[in-house]
Amino acid sequence: MNILKKFIAYYKPYKFLFYFDMFCAIIVSAIDLAFPQILNYLAKNLFTQDKETILHAIGFIGLALLAMYVLKYFCxxxxISWGHIMGAKMETDMRRDLFNHFQKLSFSYYxxxxTGEMxxxxxxxLFDISELAHHGPENVFISTLKIxxxxxxxxxxxxKMTLILLGVTLIMVLFTIYKNVKMAxxxxxxxxxIAAVNSGLQDSLAGIRVVKSFANENLEQEKFRKSNHQFLESKVKIYxxxxxxxxxxSFFEGLLYVVIIVSGGLFIADGTLExxxxxxxxxxxxxFIxxxxxxxxxxxAFQKGYAGFKRFVEVLETEPDIVDKEGAIPLSDVKGEIRYNNVSFRYNDDxxxxxxxxxxxxxxxxxxxxxxxxxxxTTLCSLLPRFYDAASGSITIDGKDIRDLTLESLRNAIGIVQQDVYMFDGSVKENIxxxxxxxxESEIIEAAQKANIHDFIMSLDEGYDTYVGERGVRLSGGQxxxxxxxxxxxxxxxxLILDEATSALDNDSERYIQKSLLKLSQNRTTIVIAHRLSTIKNSDEIIVVTDQGIQERGSHKQLIERAGIYAHYYNMQFEGLE
Incomplete structure (x- = not known):
């Protein structure tokens, strides 16, 4: 019933279309039911009259029947048209709700x-649900009227003959219900x-460069063949x-005709049926049939749509782990003091x-x-914009617990450059x-100049309008x-959170970017994650984090003099692995 209520809710914005669709269904059903009755009436009352009477009436009868079928045409x-349009609009609404819900779900869901299953x-x-949304009520309504x-x-x-017919029909209905339960x-x-097939396809195509670099086309073909064959086996079982x-x-339908012929013959024989x-x-x-x-x-179609809608509802009923608490306040006038207070965290059951x-x-x-x-x-930084929530302890910005702040204002106050850079499908300008x-446009150009990428962009054939390709495939890692x-x-x-922000840059570019980042970080709180220790020598404080927690902290000079973990890493990078 819960699923049915959620399904019916999507009809509410299109009540007029739905009710008029049902009204048209009534007209179509009434016309179909009326024709045999009209034929029966004419056979018994008009066609038994003399020629002149028949010729006088048949023209009017023909026009009336034509008008009846013109009305049926419009209905x-x-x-067919607006019923499908209603289904398509409902599908669009469901797709919007599902996409919006995907946007709300936390990182833990992803x-x-x-991605392929999503x-x-x-x-x-949703396509199957759309077909169900249109044809389901319409088919049930029209069929019920006609039956x-x-x-x-x-x-x-x-x-008597109709009661015999009803008995065979009831057996047919019970059989249909039983089989439907078995097929669900x-x-x-x-x-x-099919979700597994889509998942494998998306995974393989997204990683096509890795596939080809390892010459693993045959491996991917075999993986796809396996999931594709499993889908085939599922379809074979269904068919x-x-x-x-x-x-x-079909056998039961034939049995209905057998019952009619046999019982009809018996009733004609005893004179109770003409x-x-x-x-x-x-x-x-x-x-009737x-x-x-x-x-x-x-x-x-019903089974497909129902199964699809169940999966749809399951996603919508998945509550995001991280949401604004009731009474959350926006973060404003940010100074940038950050405190982690006895923070603990684990991923799932790890x-x-x-x-x-x-x-x-x-x-x-x-x-x-x-x-x-x-x-x-990276986990420490991911907790700050609440990509995940700490299992215990608290994190504050300017003395305000981040769980008391609205997510939008919190994340608007934090800029992140991640190690794994994602480019959207579009132009250079759109990505910036x-x-x-x-x-x-002037703001975009200014930002590009500060990032030392403006000259490169201008060297491209279409400048800022240059298409970057899927995931930025037409650009180098550094670009x-x-x-x-x-x-x-x-x-x-x-x-600012800079997670290996210069890891993919050559030495020259790194030098330019470091100057830009230094300028950007002035009067801003900046957290830098770095393995290339040359990029962090000028930091106010360097914190050494291991799986045992915070092990060392201090300036570059202090940590070198301490000759601990940081000094060990630094010497490995700048004095050779020997």
Whole structure:
């Protein structure tokens, strides 16, 4: 019932279309039911009259029937066109809601779910749901009208024969319900298998350069063949079930005709049924069986749509781990003092990455986090904009707990240049402008100049309008990194997180960027994660983080003199591995 209520809710904005669609369905059903009755009336009352009477009336009757079918044409047109448009609009609303919900979900959701599966829910499932949204109520409504209407008219012709017909129909209905229950798990499994196909496809195509660099095309083909074959097996199982389902229903339909012929013959023999009535009865049997056929044939579409909508609802009911608390306040007038107070964190059920870490960063300070991979440096930074929430302890900015602040204002106050640079599909200008909505061209150019990328952009054939390719494939790693730095220049936030911000740059570019970053970090609180220790020598404080927590802290000179972990790493980089 919960799923049904959520499904019905999507009809509310289109109530007029829905009700008018149903009204047109009533007209179409009434016309179909009326024709045998009109024929029966004419056969008994008009066609038994003399020639002159028939010729006088037939013209008017023909015009009336023509008008009736013109009306049916317009109703049918509305049902097919606007009914589908209603379904498409509902699909659009669902896709909007699903995409918006994807945007709200926390990083932890994306850590556990595959992009290809999410795309399958966004595209494939929603198309099936759209078909269900349009055809479901319409088919059930029209079919019910025709079945009930034709059954009532059949009762008027011969009660005994119709009751026999009802008995066979009830057996057919019970069989249909039983088979539908049996088929439901197979359709749900099919949704999972096609999602796996999409997942493998997205994964392989996104990593095509890695695939080719390792000459692993055959491996990827085999992985895809396996998931593709599993989907085929799922479909084969469904079609075997569907084959038996439709074949049995076809048998029951044939049995209805057998019952009509045999019982009709017996009733004609004992004089309780006229031959003309049997002919009309057969016409109504066609009207009776046709909607049953429609419902049976729609079973596959219903199962697909229902399975898809269940998956859709499951995502919408997934609550994001990180949301604004009630009464959250916007962060304003940021000075930039950051405090980590006994902060602990772990990913899912893994061992703790951070354990009771306490750290104070003064407003406007530049601090550097160094240490071995896996020590928790990036995690420490990810907790600040609340990409994840600390398991215990608290983090404050200017004395305000970040959990008491609105997410939007918190993240607007923090600029991040990540190690793994992501370029959106579009132009150079659009990628830089991502740092500030509505940025002017002069602001974009200024940001590029500060990031030491302007001259390179101007050397491109189309300058700032140059297409960067999917994930920035047409740019080098260093160029992409400088564009991402330009985004942060454009955003101009009071707090900066530079996660290996110069890791992909050559020495010359690194020198220029370091000057730019130094300028950008003035009067701003800056956290730098770096493995290249040459980039952090001028930091106000350097903090050595390992899996044991904070091990050392101090200036570059102090840590070198201490001859500890930092000095060891520094000597490895600048005096040779020997």
């Amino acid at each position: 049918q047109y509305f049902i 850590d556990k779910n595959n 795309m399958s829910k966004l595209v494939v499932d 009930v209407g034709s059954f009532a008219l059949l009762m008027l012709i011969n009660v 798990p197979s359709f749900a499994d099919s949704r999972i298998k 075997h079930l569907m084959g038996g389902f439709h074949a049995w229903n 031959i003309s009535d049997l002919a009309i009865y057969v016409l109504y049997i066609n009207l 046709n909607p049953i056929d429609v419902l049976i044939n729609y079973t596959e 061992a703790k990455v951070l354990d009771n870490v306490s750290l104070t960063i003064g407003a406007g300070q530049t601090i550097a986090l160094v240490g071995p991979s896996g020590g928790g440096k 402008a991502y740092g500030k909505a509505g940025a002017t 992409k990194q400088r564009l991402s730095i330009a985004r942060v220049f454009l955003k101009n936030p009071p707090i």
